[in-house]
Amino acid sequence: MTDINITIIDRLGKKHNVLAPLDMAMNIMELIKTYELADDASIGICGGMAMCASCQCYIESSHQLNDKSDEEEAMLSEAFYLKNSSRLSCQIPITKDLTDLIIRIAPEH
Amino acid sequence: MIKSDILIIGAGPVGLFAVFEAGLLKMKCHLIDILPKPGGQCSEIYPKKPIYDIPAYPEILADGLIDKLMEQCSQFQPGFTLGERAMTIDKQEDNSFIVITDKGTKHSAPIVVIAGGLGSFEPRKPLIDNIEKYEGFGLEYFIKEPNLFKNKKVVIAGGGDSALDWAIVLCEIASEVTLIHRRNEFRGALDSVDKVQQLKNLNKINIITPAEVVGLNGKKNLESIFIKNSDKSTTEIKTDFFIPLFGLSPKLGPIANWGLEIEKNAIKVNNSLDYQTNIPGIYAIGDVNTYPGKLKLILCGFHEAALMCQSAFKILNPNKKFLLKYTTVSGVQGFDGSHKKAEKAVVKTIS
Numbered sequence: 064m065t066d067i068n069i070t071i072i073d074r075l076g077k078k079h080n081v082l083a084p085l086d087m088a089m090n091i092m093e094l095i096k097t098y099e100l101a102d103d104a105s106i107g108i109c110g111g112m113a114m115c116a117s118c119q120c121y122i123e124s125s126h127q128l129n130d131k132s133d134e135e136e137a138m139l140s141e142a143f144y145l146k147n148s149s150r151l152s153c154q155i156p157i158t159k160d161l162t163d164l165i166i167r168i169a170p171e172h
Numbered sequence: 173m174i175k176s177d178i179l180i181i182g183a184g185p186v187g188l189f190a191v192f193e194a195g196l197l198k199m200k201c202h203l204i205d206i207l208p209k210p211g212g213q214c215s216e217i218y219p220k221k222p223i224y225d226i227p228a229y230p231e232i233l234a235d236g237l238i239d240k241l242m243e244q245c246s247q248f249q250p251g252f253t254l255g256e257r258a259m260t261i262d263k264q265e266d267n268s269f270i271v272i273t274d275k276g277t278k279h280s281a282p283i284v285v286i287a288g289g290l291g292s293f294e295p296r297k298p299l300i301d302n303i304e305k306y307e308g309f310g311l312e313y314f315i316k317e318p319n320l321f322k323n324k325k326v327v328i329a330g331g332g333d334s335a336l337d338w339a340i341v342l343c344e345i346a347s348e349v350t351l352i353h354r355r356n357e358f359r360g361a362l363d364s365v366d367k368v369q370q371l372k373n374l375n376k377i378n379i380i381t382p383a384e385v386v387g388l389n390g391k392k393n394l395e396s397i398f399i400k401n402s403d404k405s406t407t408e409i410k411t412d413f414f415i416p417l418f419g420l421s422p423k424l425g426p427i428a429n430w431g432l433e434i435e436k437n438a439i440k441v442n443n444s445l446d447y448q449t450n451i452p453g454i455y456a457i458g459d460v461n462t463y464p465g466k467l468k469l470i471l472c473g474f475h476e477a478a479l480m481c482q483s484a485f486k487i488l489n490p491n492k493k494f495l496l497k498y499t500t501v502s503g504v505q506g507f508d509g510s511h512k513k514a515e516k517a518v519v520k521t522i523s
Binding site for chain 1: 213217218221290291296298299330331332353354355357358359418419421422424436437438
C-alpha cells in the first residue's frame with residue numbers, strides 16, 4: 064500500500080477525497096497542486112520553503128502532526144486568517160500517520 | 173519615451189538572461205520591474221536559499237545567481253525602469269508597441285517580452301477595515317524614499333527581514349520608530365535581529381510585542397493607530413506613518429487585460445516554435461508562460477529566452493541571412509566597446 068486517503072476542502076468549501084502517495088516524498092501543498100484544488104498561482108508561491116503563507120491550511124481532524132519548525136512558526140505569525148489549527152501545508156510531509164486527515168485550505172490573500 | 177529593440181517586463185533571472193541572448197544578436201533591451209531592484213523572486217523571496225539545479229553550478233545562492241546574471245548581461249547595457257508596474261500596452265501602426273507604467277513612464281519597442289514570473293509582487297495588506305483610505309496619506313507598503321520619513325513618527329508592523337531592516341534604517345531618519353509584531357520572536361538575518369536588539373537597548377526603537385495593529389485613525393492623513401495587546405486591551409499610538417511589511421504576493425495584474433490568451437493564470441505560448449503569444453511581437457518566457465509539459469524551472473526559462481531571441485531577430489531583420497554563432501568562435505562583443513574572445517593559440521615550431 065503506497066497511497067493513503069486525505070480529505071481536502073478547497074477555498075470554495077468543496078470536499079475532495081484524494082489518494083496521496085507515500086513514496087513520492089510529497090507534502091500536502093504539493094498534493095493540493097497535483098490535484099489542482101487551488102488556483103496554481105495562489106498556492107505554494109515560494110515553492111515550499113516556508114517563505115510565504117500562500118499554502119496555509121487548517122487541520123480539521125484530530126491527527127497528531129509533525130511539529131512546526133521555527134521557520135513555519137515565524138511565517139505563520141505573519142499570516143492572515145490565522146487560527147489555532149493553522150499550518151503551512153508545505154511543511155507537512157505525507158506519511159502513513161496522516162491516513163484520513165482532513166484539511167481546509169485557508170483563504171487566499 | 174524610452175526606446176529599445178526588446179522591452180522585457182520582469183527583471184528576474186530569465187529576463188536578465190534574455191538581455192544577454194539578445195545582445196549576442198545585437199538587440200538592445202530595456203527592462204521594467206515593479207520591484208526596486210533586479211532579481212525577481214530570487215532577490216525578493218529567497219535571496220539566501222541555495223539553488224542546486226542551475227547547470228554547471230552545483231550550488232549557488234539565489235542572490236548570487238542574480239549577481240552573475242547581472243555581470244553577464246552588463247556588457248549589453250540594459251536599461252531599467254524599476255519600482256514601476258507595466259500598466260498598458262498599445263500596438264502602433266508600424267507594429268511597434270508602447271508600454272506605459274503606473275508612473276507614466278513610456279516605453280517603445282517593436283518586441284515585447286513578458287518575463288513576469290508569477291506576476292507583479294503586490295504588498296500583502298493587513299486586514300484592517302479602512303486601510304485603503306490612508307494609502308498615500310500616511311500608509312506606505314514600500315519604502316522608496318527614506319527621507320519621506322525625516323523627523324516623523326513611524327510605526328512598522330511585521331516580523332521578517334524587511335521589517336527589521338527598515339526599522340534599522342529609519343531609526344536614523346525618523347523622530348520615532350515603533351516596531352510591532354504578533355510574536356516576541358523575529359524572523360531575519362541574525363545580525364539584523366541583534367542590531368534591532370541593540371537599538372532597542374539604546375531606546376532608539378520602541379518594540380511592542382506581541383501585538384497587532386487593528387485600526388487606523390485620522391481625518392485625511394493618518395494620525396494614530398490602534399493596537400490590540402496580548403491581554404486583549406487596545407492602545408492608541410500617535411503616528412505620522414504606518415508601514416505594514418507582511419511580504420508580497422504575486423498577481424498577474426494588468427497584463428491579464430492585454431488581450432493575451434491566459435490559461436491557469438499563465439500566458440499561453442507557442443512552444444513548438446518561439447514562445448510567442450497570440451499577439452505577434454509579444455512573447456512570454458519563464459514562469460509566466462504555459463504550454464503542454466511546461467516546467468517552472470529557471471533553466472527552462474533560459475532555454476526559452478534563447479529561442480525567443482532568435483525569433484525576435486527575424487521580426488526585426490526580416491530579410492537578413494543569419495546563422496547561429498557560437499561564443500567560443502566569435503567571442504562576445506559588448507555594446508560598451510568590450511570584446512571578449514578566446515586567446516589565440518600559439519603556432520610555433522618546437523625545435
